[in-house]
Amino acid sequence: MDLRQLQYFVAVAETGSFTRAAERVHITQSGVSAQIKALEHELGAELFDRSGRTARLTDAGSVALRHARAALDSTLDLRDAIDDVKGLIRGRLTIGMVTGCEVTPLFDALAAFHRDHPGIELELTEANSDHLVAGVRTGSLDVALAGLAGEPPDHLAAQIIVSEPxxxxxxxxxxxxxxxxxxxxxxxxxxxxxxxxxxxxxxxxxxxxxxxxxxxxxxxxxxxxxxxxxxxxxxxxxxxxxxxxxxxxxxxxxxxxxxxxxxPALLALIWQDRASPALSAFLKHCRAAFS
The missing domain is CATH 3.40.190.10 (Periplasmic binding protein-like II)
Incomplete structure (x- = not known):
């Protein structure tokens, strides 16, 4: 049994016709019929009553339809989840930066990330560095470009951009x-x-x-x-x-x-070391922009 067979089975059940099902799934009627027969053989039961002009579900077919739809729905959920990870189709990224401090490479990274992942909503917040650090710690910010005194805070990942007197x-x-x-x-x-x-x-x-x-x-x-x-x-x-x-x-x-x-006075990117896919992609752009 494979997902293609389940897809064809649901198409026949919903249209009541092998011909219309074939049009829906874009293969020949004989191809649909062959796959449904293979599925019936594997399950050991007929799924359709073919005696009339329409393809009607048998009792076994009615039971199978619920599970086939659930299996296909789970497949779509899985695909969406993987797309979110690989393609970054949707989501939100909150970025903090020091008030009044224009840092061109950060803006370049934001622009490049947006071009690659237009479905990700970006939110930019300005604040003093102590508020930025607190925001990253609590999770209200995904990442922040903050000014720090000495070493970055414990339990936060960091990329030091500038260290100077x-x-x-x-x-x-x-x-x-x-x-x-x-x-x-x-x-x-x-x-x-x-x-x-x-x-x-x-x-x-x-x-x-x-x-x-x-x-x-x-x-x-x-x-x-x-x-x-x-x-x-x-x-x-x-x-x-x-x-x-x-x-x-x-x-x-x-x-x-x-x-x-x-x-030293540090300027650093800080984030929690449990990066989301969107954050991981954004950090790659930051590393390129600040290199």
């Missing part, structure tokens, strides 16, 4: 620019402009100053965008503390190295 960004000609370097403890003598609590950059700053002087730094001005942080420093409102790559976007300002921080 913090710098102090200041206008040319300022006292700090003339010094050329600053110890992390020395930052406390300046008005500091930085990203908010919950971001990776701020976490690195807070932990480094706390380790150096025993207290958290007083941040005079807070902005959610690295560009805004740099803009405030440009206008003399304080010393901007950002990562090296963020500072590179503002060549009119001087990036002064901060000594003795000891903790």
């Amino acid at each position: 913090l710098v102090a960004l200041t206008p040319p000609g300022s006292e700090l620019a003339q010094r050329g370097r600053v110890p992390v403890a020395g930052l406390t003598s300046y008005h500091i402009v930085c990203l908010p609590v919950g971001t990776g950059i701020r976490d690195v700053l807070d932990r480094a100053v706390l380790a150096a002087v025993g207290v958290r730094p007083e941040v005079a001005l807070v902005a959610t965008s690295p560009d805004t942080v740099a803009g405030l420093a440009r206008r003399g409102l304080g010393v901007a503390v950002l990562s090296e790559s963020m500072a590179a976007a503002h060549p009119d300002l001087v990036a002064v190295p901060i000594d003795d921080v000891g903790i």
Whole structure:
């Protein structure tokens, strides 16, 4: 017995005709008749009463029809499930990213994934890194691009995109620019402009100053965008503390190295290590985009 025989059997039962069943399944009438006879031989019972003008189910045929339909339905369910895995026909992927941080390779990965799998609904959420980490841990986010201080969180898989030091960004000609370097403890003598609590950059700053002087730094001005942080420093409102790559976007300002921080600022993709097929496919695009 095979699925093709069950398909032909159901077609004859539903149409009441070997001829119409053959038209439905796109083979000859003799082919349908031969397969039904083979099925009857295997089951040891006639499935149709062929004495009239229509093919009527026998008692055995009526019982067999319920099971044949169930078997075909299960086959369709199986095919749909495999299609979801292999073809990623449908589904949803929730992605988090740091507020105000435009990362071109992530957008490239999103675009490439959408082209390959248009049936997958994409949802993009911006938040501070602490909320992104919590979202991945609870499962409300499938994956997030987050700023981290030091090592990625335990129990989460991660791909580190950037690992770099913090710098102090200041206008040319300022006292700090003339010094050329600053110890992390020395930052406390300046008005500091930085990203908010919950971001990776701020976490690195807070932990480094706390380790150096025993207290958290007083941040005079807070902005959610690295560009805004740099803009405030440009206008003399304080010393901007950002990562090296963020500072590179503002060549009119001087990036002064901060000594003795000891903790790298990381930008990393994080996800739970039980990836769904959609997430696995998206991560492949991310690896290609960030390579």
